[in-house]
Amino acid sequence: MNLRDLLINIPVQQSSGNLLLNISGIAQDSRSVKPGDLFLCVKGARFNGHHYLKQAAEAGAVAAIVSEWPTCDFGLTLVLVPEVTNPVIKEIAGAFYGYPDRRLKLIGVVGTNGKTTSTYLMKSILEAAGHKVGLIGTIANLAGDQSIETGNGSHNTTPGVLELQKLFAAMAEAGIQYVVMEVSSHSIAQDRVWGLSFIGGIFTNITQDHLDYHKTFAEYLKVKSRFFVELPQTAWAVLNLDDPHSNGMISQTSARVLTYGIEHPAQIKAEDVSLEHTGVSYHVCMPDGKIKLNLHLTGYFNVYNSLGVFGAGLALGIEPATIKIGLEKVMGVPGRFQTVPGASSFGVIVDYAHTPDGLENILATARRLTSQRLLLVFGCGGDRDRTKRPLMGELAAKMSDFTIITSDNPRTENPLSIIQEIEAGFKKANPAASYQVEPDREKAIRKIIGLANDSDIVIIAGKGHETYQEFADRTIHFDDREIARAALEERLNDRNRVK
Ligand SMILES: CC(=O)N[C@H]1[C@@H](OP(=O)(O)OP(=O)(O)OC[C@H]2O[C@@H](n3ccc(=O)[nH]c3=O)[C@H](O)[C@@H]2O)O[C@H](CO)[C@@H](O)[C@@H]1O[C@H](C)C(=O)N[C@@H](C)C(=O)N[C@H](CCC(=O)O)C(=O)O
Ligand SMILES: Nc1ncnc2c1ncn2[C@@H]1O[C@H](COP(=O)(O)OP(=O)(O)OP(=O)(O)O)[C@@H](O)[C@H]1O
Ligand SMILES: N[C@H](CCC[C@H](N)C(=O)O)C(=O)O
Numbered sequence: 001m002n003l004r005d006l007l008i009n010i011p012v013q014q015s016s017g018n019l020l021l022n023i024s025g026i027a028q029d030s031r032s033v034k035p036g037d038l039f040l041c042v043k044g045a046r047f048n049g050h051h052y053l054k055q056a057a058e059a060g061a062v063a064a065i066v067s068e069w070p071t072c073d074f075g076l077t078l079v080l081v082p083e084v085t086n087p088v089i090k091e092i093a094g095a096f097y098g099y100p101d102r103r104l105k106l107i108g109v110v111g112t113n114g115k116t117t118s119t120y121l122m123k124s125i126l127e128a129a130g131h132k133v134g135l136i137g138t139i140a141n142l143a144g145d146q147s148i149e150t151g152n153g154s155h156n157t158t159p160g161v162l163e164l165q166k167l168f169a170a171m172a173e174a175g176i177q178y179v180v181m182e183v184s185s186h187s188i189a190q191d192r193v194w195g196l197s198f199i200g201g202i203f204t205n206i207t208q209d210h211l212d213y214h215k216t217f218a219e220y221l222k223v224k225s226r227f228f229v230e231l232p233q234t235a236w237a238v239l240n241l242d243d244p245h246s247n248g249m250i251s252q253t254s255a256r257v258l259t260y261g262i263e264h265p266a267q268i269k270a271e272d273v274s275l276e277h278t279g280v281s282y283h284v285c286m287p288d289g290k291i292k293l294n295l296h297l298t299g300y301f302n303v304y305n306s307l308g309v310f311g312a313g314l315a316l317g318i319e320p321a322t323i324k325i326g327l328e329k330v331m332g333v334p335g336r337f338q339t340v341p342g343a344s345s346f347g348v349i350v351d352y353a354h355t356p357d358g359l360e361n362i363l364a365t366a367r368r369l370t371s372q373r374l375l376l377v378f379g380c381g382g383d384r385d386r387t388k389r390p391l392m393g394e395l396a397a398k399m400s401d402f403t404i405i406t407s408d409n410p411r412t413e414n415p416l417s418i419i420q421e422i423e424a425g426f427k428k429a430n431p432a433a434s435y436q437v438e439p440d441r442e443k444a445i446r447k448i449i450g451l452a453n454d455s456d457i458v459i460i461a462g463k464g465h466e467t468y469q470e471f472a473d474r475t476i477h478f479d480d481r482e483i484a485r486a487a488l489e490e491r492l493n494d495r496n497r498v499k
């Protein structure tokens with residue numbers, strides 16, 4: 001495709017070189033440029049892409065879009081625009097990939113907790129209704145059962161505009177009809193989802209997180225609400241009425257609204273909730289009937305996640321019996337209340353709870369599932385919202401019987417400083433609560449598994465499906481589930497030796 005054809009909707013201020021040259025790909029990171037690419041110079045939060053023009057040219061880029069005219073063109077065709085924003089990138093990438101999002105039905109899931117879980121449930125419902133479904137989110141990007149790599153290595157929940165267009169193109173090519181995607185607050189604030197026509201959206205909840213980025217809760221709420229404000233009249237919005245912030249979204253959206261809840265009088269309600277180790281059952285009460293669900297996912301919060309997607313299924317005209325089949329097919333979501341096999345007399349659960357609300361929910365659920373002790377290992381991520389650390393410490397002190405405070409992706413921070421901030425909340429809430437500090441997460445997991453007695457539940461929180469631990473100078477392979485399994489095996493071998 002020639003460069004000029006990619007610029008049809010772009011306000012070009014100046015250019016040099018051949019605008020008719022062929023473009024074989026688009027990159028916005030010099031490290032991923034391939035020969036024949038168009039390089040987009042983005043001024044980001046940490047770097048200025050204009051400083052990487054030379055590297056891009058050396059990697060084979062043939063042209064670049066800039067917002068600052070460089071002193072040297074490195075042999076590239078240059079195009080000057082006022083700013084290389086995400087909407088500009090969306091236009092260029094859209095033209096390159098043939099506007100793939102227009103060929104897909106997009107459903108967005110917005111909320112602090114429950115997005116990943118909801119997308120897995122929604123995918124299963126749509127598949128039960130006979131559709132080919134894509135999924136975009138924290139754990140993976142999927143076209144049906146096929147995983148699609150974005151190749152940018154950033155592990156974003158909602159990928160950047162360029163990766164999104166690439167993903168949509170691959171999905172459209174694979175015959176996907178619906179795409180269920182997690183829409184993070186960062187992605188709304190940064191216009192990563194700008195210009196996408198969602199057919200509907202689900203709101204799970206909003207509680208404290210990401211104040212490092214959004215600064216205030218009011219701003220965080222405003223950003224999440226923006227998704228619903230921008231939904232067109234033709235779209236639907238399914239909102240959780242038990243979250244008080246849904247009311248503001250309902251009054252601001254022009255989409256068709258459907259509400260769900262347990263406590264408040266919503267259109268779709270859960271009744272007779274029964275929580276077991278193996279799952280949760282309840283009745284969904286709808287305006288025109290009632291249906292019993294037996295989910296393999298457990299936790300009170302999964303009643304909310306499943307109600308939200310149930311509402312979305314109804315909004316799409318799917319029969320309740322089909323929605324039920326889809327929901328009951330889901331055996332689990334990786335790293336979400338995932339039982340580690342190998343412990344016979346006590347339970348070991350790995351969970352992605354990394355917010356105060358997530359931790360509170362997971363501990364409350366586990367408490368209802370044991371008559372014995374609740375043992376917890378957790379930490380908080382570095383270079384992320386610091387204010388959630390003492391709050392999570394506080395919850396651990398109040399809700400678990402014994403806690404080991406450890407590290408969770410310290411990134412550029414000192415692991416012990418993060419732990420101290422958690423510890424401050426812990427001690428303040430319950431000076432008598434017993435705990436230990438062990439910054440080495442592997443040792444912490446081994447230690448807590450060594451301490452478990454019959455019928456206890458061990459919760460390993462914060463990293464869920466993650467297979468890495470990020471430090472200032474390196475990222476290592478790290479999987480809570482692998483370490484817990486190895487620790488359980490060792491414990492068993494040790495006990496057999498003693499016998
Ligand atoms: C702070 C933040 O959110 N940054 C996001 C943003 O990056 P940015 O545009 O600011 O980029 P930058 O790193 O300053 O670099 C500027 C430009 O220089 C380029 N560059 C840089 C270095 C180099 O050697 N060569 C080069 O060309 C970069 O590719 C980029 O184009 O846009 C990128 C593309 O969309 C994102 O990948 C990136 O996410 C970073 C990696 C990140 O960690 N984000 C987290 C906080 C995040 O977004 N999390 C949410 C989940 C939150 C939730 O739980 O709800 C998410 O959606 O993932
Ligand atoms: N509806 C919910 N309400 C509160 N907590 C929840 C809910 N659903 C899940 N959780 C808790 O939050 C954790 C993360 O769940 P999930 O991955 O589905 O959320 P997410 O919104 O995708 O998170 P992220 O923002 O990191 O992508 C779970 O492991 C569980 O502890
Ligand atoms: N989406 C969340 C994930 C946090 C997971 C936790 N393990 C951490 O690294 O802090 C975030 O980016 O804040």
Ligand SMILES: [Mg+2]
Nearest residue numbers: 115116138157
């Ligand atoms: Mg997620």
